[in-house]
Amino acid sequence: MSDLVEYEQGSRFPGRIGRTADDSSPAWPAPVRAPDGAPNVLFFVLDDVGYGQLSCFGGLVSTPNIDRVAASGLRYANMHTTALCSPTRSSILTGRNHHSNGVACIMELATGYPGYDGRMPFENGMLSEMLVEYGYNTFCLGKWHLSPSEDNTPAGPFHRWPLGRGFERFYGFLGGETNQWYPDLTQDNGSVTQPRQPEDGYHLSEDLADQAIKLMLDAHVNAPEKPFFMYYATGAAHAPHHVPKEWADRYAGAFDMGWDAYRETVFENQKQIGLFAADSELSPRDPDVPEWTSLSADERRLYARMMEVYAGFLSHADHHFGRILDTLERIGELDNTIIMIVSDNGASAEGGPTGSFNEMLFFNMVPESFEDNLAKIDDLGGTRAYNHYPWGWTWAGNTPFRRWKRETYRGGSTDPFVLAWPAGMTARGEIRTQYAHVIDMVPTVLEAIGADAPATIGGVTQSPVEGVSFAHTFDAADAPTKHTTQYFEMFGHRSIYHDGWRAVCPWPGPSFTEAARHGRKMGDAITPEVLDQLDRDGWELYHIAEDPTEATDVAAEFPERLRELIATWWAEAEKYKVLPLDGSLQPRLAAERPQTSKPRTRYVYYPNGAVVPAFAAPPVFNRPYSIEADVEIPDGGAQGVLVAQGGDAGGYSFYLEGGRLHYAYNYVGRDQFTLHSGDVVPKGRHTLRYEFEPTGQPDFKNGKGVPGRGQLYVDSQLVANVEFPHTAPLIFELEGLSCGYDFGAPAADGYEPPFEFTGILHSVTFDVTGELIKDDEAELARIMAQQ
Incomplete structure (x- = not known):
């Protein structure tokens, strides 16, 4: 047996404290221990x-x-x-x-x-x-x-x-x-x-x-x-x-x-x-x-x-x-x-309705071609798909x-x-x-x-x-249900369960087809007038105890029970902070939220740091922007990625390969636009820069961001220039930004990741001061699809 004396933390010290250790006795705050035999979970x-x-x-x-x-x-x-x-x-x-x-x-x-x-x-x-x-x-x-x-x-x-x-x-x-x-x-x-x-x-x-x-x-x-x-x-x-x-x-x-x-x-x-x-x-x-x-x-x-x-x-x-x-x-x-x-x-x-080989097309509102998807059938599930x-x-x-x-x-x-x-x-x-x-x-x-x-x-x-616990059911198949009432609400779509009955108020309708007949679609706001109408005649009723699949709406047969369930839903909504009822989507997307840092137009990154999550990367869509790298090229030259974001299904990479400066832009896995310098970047310290300037308007409904002009500069000297007929309107593949190497799948075809930069990379700076062209509806579709 151990002579160790323990006591509950915060309680009186049970040992003895004398003038020296010889005339004292120790005791220890007891560590937190689960009871003997406590199960894992x-x-x-x-x-x-x-x-x-x-x-x-x-x-x-x-x-x-x-x-x-x-x-x-x-x-x-x-x-x-x-x-x-x-x-x-x-x-x-x-x-x-x-x-x-x-x-x-x-x-x-x-x-x-x-x-x-x-x-x-x-x-x-x-x-x-x-x-x-x-x-x-x-x-x-x-x-x-x-x-x-x-x-x-x-x-x-x-x-x-x-x-x-x-x-x-x-x-x-x-x-x-x-x-x-x-x-x-x-x-x-x-x-x-x-x-x-x-x-x-x-x-x-x-x-x-x-x-x-x-x-x-x-x-x-x-x-x-x-x-x-x-x-x-x-x-x-x-x-x-x-x-x-x-x-x-x-x-x-x-x-x-x-x-x-x-x-x-x-x-x-x-x-x-x-x-x-x-x-x-x-x-x-x-x-x-x-x-x-x-x-x-x-x-x-x-x-x-x-x-x-x-x-x-x-x-x-x-x-x-x-x-x-x-x-x-x-x-x-x-x-x-x-x-x-x-x-x-x-x-x-x-x-x-048709599925997708690359969800980035859907997120960017790019029309999908059945023929293209069929041609890629053998690649479904693989590294080049996002299906x-x-x-x-x-x-x-x-x-x-x-x-x-x-x-x-x-x-x-x-x-x-x-x-x-x-x-x-x-x-x-x-x-x-x-x-x-x-x-x-x-x-x-x-x-x-x-x-x-x-x-x-x-x-x-x-x-x-x-x-409420259902542990009482573990060994008792006939034990009564203790959970007798439960509300549901999601984007204005409501339901309530109580004692074997279930009432449902679908929003915007029982199906997209039926909602369209009433001129409604998901994301439409529920106004007070619409809410009154829904509570009058928008609810369905199912006797789940006898009809567990919600096959038969019996609202017309049991109007009083339906009214009771609707009243119960409202009581539960008050109790559990469901109000205000909100069927909208775009206003939620556009809502201003507290931010950790103030809005900015300049982002500075340093090599081999943590991957920056995609949503926190510089917003380079549908606006002028520049990427500038401060580098030193050693004897014998250098190669590798300066900065990259995204992958096979969409993204970009700014890199050196074969001593030359490159920029590759991957449009949703379909088109790749590239620029490269004709000459090798010589030994020494240099400023390497990529600039994008919009030359037209986006076509969001057809999945095309702004067209534009891409330009490469070495120490302020233009070394490459190309016209982009379109860009990604909303999102690259959901891979974050990495500096000094390429995290994940490569956005460019010219190298294998991580392709770390072999010179000295002091920093990479993004400037996004240019005016932004937005489409909240398209951005909303993207966010909703990524739940």
């Missing part, structure tokens, strides 16, 4: 995965490792999310509703109201903040998307990054999506480069699993009894759908039957599993989705391949998740780990429900949920039908480990947790 958050896609939910995408967890525990058939990524993730981690967290929508569209400002209040503590004070290690891997986008630069502030919210370690990306082959990576509070290149086998899903395993093992070998909480939020299966070709090829021919037949097959599977009763109906055909048989043979071939790539992407992520499970098993921790697996919303329709499937597969992926992500029908807000804790429950492979919402995950974990939600965190008095 692992949240696996999938991205844009629909209810009818995972194989353990009847889907046709093979996910054997998620199935393995389901077989050792439970599938919850009635779990709900907010229908969008950032809002759902905020609720998963805090146990509070998304408006209570200030996360009404994505962080990039925050507005100045408490439910909408994107500044998650510290009185809404995260599970990481709770458990780290309970003696847990806390790890965050993958997608964050929970800090204001204005703060996501190497300048911070960092208090809403993962390490500021109770996580001890972070490895992943801060925004809503990233290139899976060339991700914008952050480790803890700093930018890092990926450990190897795609040609050497790199993919983000594997990297995240590698890091997760390392963090678990590092902690375990040093403190085997110490439990951990891991938030593992893979980028899969959000676009771009990137995956090694052999994984997509495993599904060759698997989706040739098309999305209509997929729905029928999956719904039958779901009935066989017991997710739905045998007499349940499939929700009606969506008027926005064409019948598979109406498509040409080439359309069917391309769209089937797009789904094969998506399926391979999801299976590949599942495979690497399996490595985490295997590691837990190897160290004897699998049975005593509470595993919760959930998607953040329903499947995504952001690929549009997404058509929304017919979205609709099918949410089988058996209506609609999809961003809408509060069940297709957007009812998602697969798997839970296992073999050491803490006897149920194996069973289904639970109790109503639940992701705000219930935190209180369920707290009850399972025997902890209370803290009264204060870091000196901040905590708000009440708004979810």
Whole structure:
């Protein structure tokens, strides 16, 4: 037995202090330790995965490792999310509703109201903040998307990054999506480069699993009894759908039957599993989705391949998740780990009706050519693609429900949920039908480990947790539902659940087709007059207890019940900061938000620093600008990148190769415009400059930014000149800016990254004082597609 004396920090010192150490006795403040046998907690958050896609939910995408967890525990058939990524993730981690967290929508569209400002209040503590004070290690891997986008630069502030919210370690990306082959990576509070290149086998899903395993093992070998909480939020299966070709090829021919037949097959599977009763109906055909048989043979071939790539992407992520499970098993921790697996919303329709080989075309409003996409069918999922499937597969992926992500029908807000804790429950492979919402995950974990939600965190008095535990259902299939009422709101699209009934007020309409008949579209403002009209006759009613797929609107049969539910929605909206109701999009985009630094027109960068996130890079679109590098060329010359941003799907690079100065501009992966000096840049110190001057107006509706004239200068002497017929109107590929090397995929064809500059690069300066030509509508479309 140890003679060590410990005492609770803040309490009276129990030792004795004499005049010398010889006549004194020591005691130590006790470290925070979790109770003996406390379970680990692992949240696996999938991205844009629909209810009818995972194989353990009847889907046709093979996910054997998620199935393995389901077989050792439970599938919850009635779990709900907010229908969008950032809002759902905020609720998963805090146990509070998304408006209570200030996360009404994505962080990039925050507005100045408490439910909408994107500044998650510290009185809404995260599970990481709770458990780290309970003696847990806390790890965050993958997608964050929970800090204001204005703060996501190497300048911070960092208090809403993962390490500021109770996580001890972070490895992943801060925004809503990233290139899976060339991700914008952050480790803890700093930018890092990926450990190897795609040609050497790199993919983000594997990297995240590698890091997760390392963090678990590092902690375990040093403190085997110490439990951990891991938030593992893979980028899969959000676009771009990137995956090694052999994984997509495993599904060759698997989706040739098309999305209509997929729905029928999956719904039958779901009935066989017991997710739905045998007499349940499939929700009606969506008027926005064409019948598979109406498509040409080439359309069917391309769209089937797009789904094969998506399926391979999801299976590949599942495979690497399996490595985490295997590691837990190897160290004897699998049975005593509470595993919760959930998607953040329903499947995504952001690929549009025809899908895309390169989403950067969609983001820039560039019309896509079916013939061009078909010609690149073999490159889908690869390093030169930035692909997404058509929304017919979205609709099918949410089988058996209506609609999809961003809408509060069940297709957007009812998602697969798997839970296992073999050491803490006897149920194996069973289904639970109790109503639940992701705000219930935190209180369920707290009850399972025997902890209370803290009264204060870091000196901040905590708000009440708004979810309710469903731990009572672990071994009781017939236990009553404790979560009886839940509101939903997303971009003005509203719904409410109460005691087996569900009312929905779709905005701008039940489908895009039906909305257009009324002269409405997504993003239209909801005026007081429109709101009054919607509350009079815009609501639908479904008896979910008998009609779980929202197949039959019974509003006309039960008008009084509908009125009660509408009144309940308004009461919940007042309670949880949902007001003011806002269906608009452009005003949210244009809203002025607090900035860490003042607006500027001059940006100075130094070599080999952190990657600058794409949204924080100098705004060079549709305006005059210049890039000036201060360099020294040694004996024998120099080569390498001075500054670069973007990659294969769009960007630019300013570099020396063969001793000559080059500038390459990649227009959305289609056109590459290049300039180069005729002579070698001689030894010595030089000013190397690129200038762009617009020569006309942009054509935003056709995806073309301003035409212009590019010029290269060496020490103020013009050495190259070229006319650009058009430029990217809004965005390059989502790779950040790097100085002194090229991070990620190359925007230019003339070199292989990182192609570090071999001379001395003192600085690179951007000047963007020229007048900007804007199109808020086009910028909005870009942001909305990157959720």
